[in-house]
Each structure stands twice: as C-alpha cells, then as structure tokens.
Amino acid sequence: MAQIHTPIPNLKLNDGNSIPMLAYGTGTAWYKTGDESQIDQACIDSTKVAIGLEYHHIDGAEVYKTETELGTAIKQSGVAREKLFVTTKVLPNIADIPSALKTSLKKLQMEYVDLYLIHAPFFSDNKEEHQQKWKQMEEMKAQGLVKTIGVSNYLPEQLDWIFETCKTPPAINQIEFHPYLQHVDLLKYHKEKGIATQAYGPLTSITKAANGPVDDILQSLARKYAVSPGEICLRWCIDQDVIPITTSGKEQRLSDYLRALTFKLTPKEISQINELGAKHHYRGFWTHKFGPDDRQ
Ligand SMILES: NC(=O)C1=CN([C@@H]2O[C@H](COP(=O)(O)OP(=O)(O)OC[C@H]3O[C@@H](n4cnc5c(N)ncnc54)[C@H](O)[C@@H]3O)[C@@H](O)[C@H]2O)C=CC1
Numbered sequence: 001m002a003q004i005h006t007p008i009p010n011l012k013l014n015d016g017n018s019i020p021m022l023a024y025g026t027g028t029a030w031y032k033t034g035d036e037s038q039i040d041q042a043c044i045d046s047t048k049v050a051i052g053l054e055y056h057h058i059d060g061a062e063v064y065k066t067e068t069e070l071g072t073a074i075k076q077s078g079v080a081r082e083k084l085f086v087t088t089k090v091l092p093n094i095a096d097i098p099s100a101l102k103t104s105l106k107k108l109q110m111e112y113v114d115l116y117l118i119h120a121p122f123f124s125d126n127k128e129e130h131q132q133k134w135k136q137m138e139e140m141k142a143q144g145l146v147k148t149i150g151v152s153n154y155l156p157e158q159l160d161w162i163f164e165t166c167k168t169p170p171a172i173n174q175i176e177f178h179p180y181l182q183h184v185d186l187l188k189y190h191k192e193k194g195i196a197t198q199a200y201g202p203l204t205s206i207t208k209a210a211n212g213p214v215d216d217i218l219q220s221l222a223r224k225y226a227v228s229p230g231e232i233c234l235r236w237c238i239d240q241d242v243i244p245i246t247t248s249g250k251e252q253r254l255s256d257y258l259r260a261l262t263f264k265l266t267p268k269e270i271s272q273i274n275e276l277g278a279k280h281h282y283r284g285f286w287t288h289k290f291g292p293d294d295r296q
C-alpha cells in the first residue's frame with residue numbers, strides 16, 4: 001500500500017540505537033483473554049495494515065497472547081525485518097527470563113527483538129530480586145537476542161534499585177502518559193538519567209477520560225492545525241520527546257493518526273494543555289497496583 005505522508009522520525013536512545021517516535025500496539029484492542037492458540041485473523045490483518053501505513057514500530061507483550069499474530073503479520077507484510085522495530089515484554093514468565101524470551105522469539109518468528117521490557121515492577125518488592133532480573137536482561141542483550149532493554153510502569157524507587165548495580169542502564173520506561181497523568185517528577189528523573197519515555201494510553205483524554213478540562217483546548221488546537229483532537233494528543237507526546245503507542249482496528253484511524261507528524265505544537269500550547277490537564281487525574285491501567293501516592 002503506497003502512502004504519501006511524513007515519515008515517522010526517530011529518537012536516539014542511551015545505548016546508541018534509534019527508535020521510531022510513533023508505535024502501533026498489539027495489546028489493548030487485541031489481547032486475548034482465552035486460548036492463545038486460537039489465532040486472531042483480525043489482529044494479523046490490522047497489524048499488516050499498520051505496517052503498510054509505515055508503522056514500523058510495533059509494541060507487543062507475552063501477556064497479550066498476540067505474539068504469534070504479530071510475527072505472522074510481519075512475515076506476510078514482506079517488509080524486511082531490519083526495517084522494523086519490534087518490542088515485546090516479559091511478566092508472567094519473569095521467573096525465567098531466558099526461557100520467556102526464547103518462547104517469545106519463537107512465536108514472533110524472529111531471531112531478535114529491538115526492545116525487551118520488564119512489563120511491570122509488581123513481580124517483587126525486593127531490591128535484590130529486581131537487580132538480579134535486570135542482570136538477566138543485560139545477558140539477553142549481550143547474547144544479541146535483544147537490541148535494547150528497558151522497563152515499563154517503573155517509578156523512581158525501582159529505577160534507583162536498577163541503577164545501583166546495572167552495567168547497562170534501562171534505555172526506556174514505558175508508562176501511561178496523557179494530559180491527566182503527566183508524571184512530571186518521573187519525566188524529570190528520566191531526563192536526568194537519560195531514559196527515554198514511551199507513552200501508552202496517549203488518547204485517554206479523548207476516550208476513557210473524555211469530557212474533562214482539556215476538551216476545549218484540544219478542540220481549538222485541532223481546528224488550528226486541521227487535524228483531530230486525537231492527533232493533538234499524539235503530537236503533545238512527540239513534542240515532549242515522548243514516544244506514543246496507539247492502536248486501532250480501523251485503517252482510517254491509523255491513517256489519520258499519522259497527521260500528528262505534519263505539524264508542531266508551540267511551547268505555549270504544550271503548557272496550556274499541561275496546565276488544564278493538571279486539574280484532573282485519571283489512570284486507566286494497573287489501577288489496582290499503583291497507590292494513591294503514585295499520582296504524579
Ligand atoms: N506497558 C503497559 O503496561 C501497557 C502498554 N500498552 C500498549 O499501548 C498500546 C496502546 O494503548 P491504548 O491505551 O489502546 O492507546 P490509546 O490511548 O492510543 O487508545 C487507542 C484506542 O482508542 C480508540 N480511539 C481512537 N480514537 C478514538 C476516538 N476518536 N473516539 C473513540 N475511541 C478512539 C482506538 O480505537 C483504540 O481502541 C497497547 O496496544 C499496548 O501495546 C497499553 C496499556 C498498558
């Protein structure tokens with residue numbers, strides 16, 4: 001499918017690798033609650049559509065049970081492996097990271113992933129255990145099975161534990177991020193430590209948390225830039241060097257999201273969204289795991 005649009009820019013990571021600044025996710029909208037071996041053709045088809053639109057950065061996880069679909073879509077897309085940036089994450093099988101990764105790579109039908117993340121810190125409250133798991137992540141990188149290693153849903157306390165003993169620092173922390181969950185302190189920490197931020201749930205303020213304080217400014221900026229409020233949300237991430245991960249089963253939406261690459265918000269517009277967003281708090285994921293003092 002030939003498309004004429006602005007290419008997705010890259011961000012340089014602290015390990016020298018580069019990551020595309022917009023991703024397609026195979027979690028929400030696609031994860032399976034039942035039998036993983038029941039192949040979801042709609043997920044394969046949508047992922048192929050996304051790749052055809054040049055979403056070359058694709059986010060997966062063992063817990064989504066869609067790694068087979070992701071690998072199949074890539075094979076069928078005909079796009080060369082080295083042109084793609086593929087992420088998967090470990091959590092249910094974190095007890096044995098080498099074995100979990102081997103299983104993921106088999107399902108993905110690939111020799112390596114570009115990014116391997118510990119999906120969440122909730123597997124342990126123990127500092128030494130976190131440090132030991134990170135050592136195993138480093139070994140996966142040293143073996144060439146993953147190009148970049150990182151974490152997801154970590155807070156500074158758990159990142160500090162890793163920094164105490166790591167040889168390779170985490171390159172990325174993938175977090176829920178939108179105007180109603182701005183993580184000001186965490187983002188400051190990321191900047192100081194050279195960690196890149198990926199945003200999941202970037203459209204939350206126009207979907208699950210719609211009808212809140214940023215509605216009007218998003219509408220007004222959407223009119224100014226001739227895009228939709230969703231694309232303002234994606235651009236709001238990109239203009240803060242945060243990599244949004246979005247998804248949809250609709251080709252039109254995936255195509256529209258790419259308009260986020262065609263304009264830039266001014267620093268004043270970003271501040272206006274931030275100020276209005278700070279008037280409301282909303283967390284859509286892992287609500288049972290984060291405490292009220294993790295609101296940032
Ligand atoms: N590391 C983690 O713990 C998590 C990672 N993720 C990753 O991030 C990806 C994206 O997460 P999402 O929360 O789905 O991202 P998102 O906030 O971009 O939402 C995408 C959803 O919004 C819907 N949507 C888009 N425009 C809309 C509109 N105008 N009106 C109504 N609905 C609209 C889409 O159909 C899609 O279902 C996941 O697929 C997964 O790969 C997601 C959650 C947690």
Ligand SMILES: O=CCc1c[nH]c2ccccc12
Nearest residue numbers: 027028031032061063064285
């Ligand atoms: O990654 C997103 C949130 C999440 C955590 N566990 C599951 C299981 C299945 C789908 C999504 C998720």
